[in-house]
Amino acid sequence: MKIIAKIENEFTSKFGIPRQSGLIETESKIIFEPQYRDPDAIRGIEGFSHLWIIWEFSMSKTEKWKPTVRPPRLGGNKRVGVFATRSPFRPNPIGLSCVKIKSVEKTTEYGPIITVIGADMMNGTPIYDIKPYIPFSDAHPEALGGFAEEKFYKKLSVSFSEESLKELSPNDLTILTKLLEQDPRPAYQHDPTREYSFEYGNLSIKFNVKDNNLTVKSIIK
Numbered sequence: 001m002k003i004i005a006k007i008e009n010e011f012t013s014k015f016g017i018p019r020q021s022g023l024i025e026t027e028s029k030i031i032f033e034p035q036y037r038d039p040d041a042i043r044g045i046e047g048f049s050h051l052w053i054i055w056e057f058s059m060s061k062t063e064k065w066k067p068t069v070r071p072p073r074l075g076g077n078k079r080v081g082v083f084a085t086r087s088p089f090r091p092n093p094i095g096l097s098c099v100k101i102k103s104v105e106k107t108t109e110y111g112p113i114i115t116v117i118g119a120d121m122m123n124g125t126p127i128y129d130i131k132p133y134i135p136f137s138d139a140h141p142e143a144l145g146g147f148a149e150e151k152f153y154k155k156l157s158v159s160f161s162e163e164s165l166k167e168l169s170p171n172d173l174t175i176l177t178k179l180l181e182q183d184p185r186p187a188y189q190h191d192p193t194r195e196y197s198f199e200y201g202n203l204s205i206k207f208n209v210k211d212n213n214l215t216v217k218s219i220i221k
Contacts, residue, residue: 001128002128003033003056003126003127003128004032004033004036004127004128004129004130005030005031005032005033005036005126005127005130006030006031006033006124006125006126006127007028007029007030007031007055007119007121007122007123007124007125007127008028008029008030008031008123008124009026009027009028009029009119009121009122009123010026010123010200010201011026011121011122011123011199011200012122012123012199012200012201013122013198013199014059014060014122015184015196015198015199016179016184016198016199016200016205017120017121017122017184018118018120018179018182019072019120019182020086020120021097021098021099021118021119021120022098022099022100022118023118023120023182024118024175024178024179024182025117025118025175025178026117026118026119026175026179027102027115027116027117028099028115028116028117028119028121029113029114029115029116030053030113030114030115030116030127030130031110031113032110032111032112032113036111037110037111037112038111039106039111039112041112042104042112042114045101045104045114045132046101046104048101048132048133048134049100049101049133050098050099050100050101050132050133051098051099051101051114051116051130051131051132051133052096052097052098052130052131052132052133052138053095053096053097053098053099053116053119053121053127053129053130054094054095054096054127054128054129054130054131055094055095055096055097055121055125055126055127055128056093056094056095056125056126056127056128057088057089057090057093057094057095058093058122058124058125058126059088059122060088060089060093061093062089062093065082065089065090065091066082066089067081067082068080068081068082069081069082069085069087069089071085071086071087071147072186072187074147074187077188080147084146094128095120095121097118097119097120097121098118098133099116099117099118099119100116100117100118101114101115101116101117102115102116102117103115114130154183154212155181155182155183156180156181156182156183156209156212156213156214157212157213157214158177158180158181158214158215158216159213159214159215159216160173160215160216160219161215161216161217161218163218164205164216164217164218164219167203167219167220167221168203168219172200172201172203175200176200176203176205176216179200180205180207180214180216181214183209183214184196184198185209190209192208192209192210192211193208194208195207195208195217196208196209202221203219203220203221204219204220204221205218205219206218206219206220
């Protein structure tokens with residue numbers, strides 16, 4: 001398996017990344033490795049609106065695998081089969097994401113760069129392959145979602161302190177609100193006195209959650 005590209009975005013740590021692709025309209029860039037920067041390799045890609053990305057859980061590698069895992073969707077305390085989940089802890093740490101193409105740019109320094117929307121990957125994530133999403137064969141509206149469909153995440157109500165708002169552009173405010181609504185906390189942590197923090201781009205965000213209300217206490221650049 002050869003790494004053909006890497007993701008470039010504002011997610012500098014695992015905490016806070018959307019749990020699935022397409023949930024949040026954050027932008028990422030696909031930067032090809034030098035040997036794969038031939039523009040002919042993406043000829044015709046502009047005819048598609050979405051892509052499948054096959055990538056590596058590079059920050060979740062383990063020497064041993066377990067047949068069962070505890071998915072956050074079930075509160076982190078119920079075990080199910082690893083192959084019945086999208087857990088990053090698997091025999092082969094491979095992820096699959098569907099993203100929307102925003103633009104394709106041909107540059108002198110990096111060759112073709114594909115900007116996509118909705119990636120659920122950390123900055124620097126290795127990519128093994130890119131394939132077009134084909135609606136007539138890939139879309140299955142009648143498909144069942146198993147326990148993932150039964151346990152929808154309840155969105156949180158998000159508010160910002162006056163001090164934290166001073167550090168945000170309108171665009172950052174929109175993106176952070178959508179990210180925080182998804183409740184980035186581990187599913188088994190519900191301590192209302194605990195302060196959480198995560199990094200997004202050059203921002204360090206600190207917040208706590210009580211009941212269904214998330215309050216951003218501070219944002220530091």
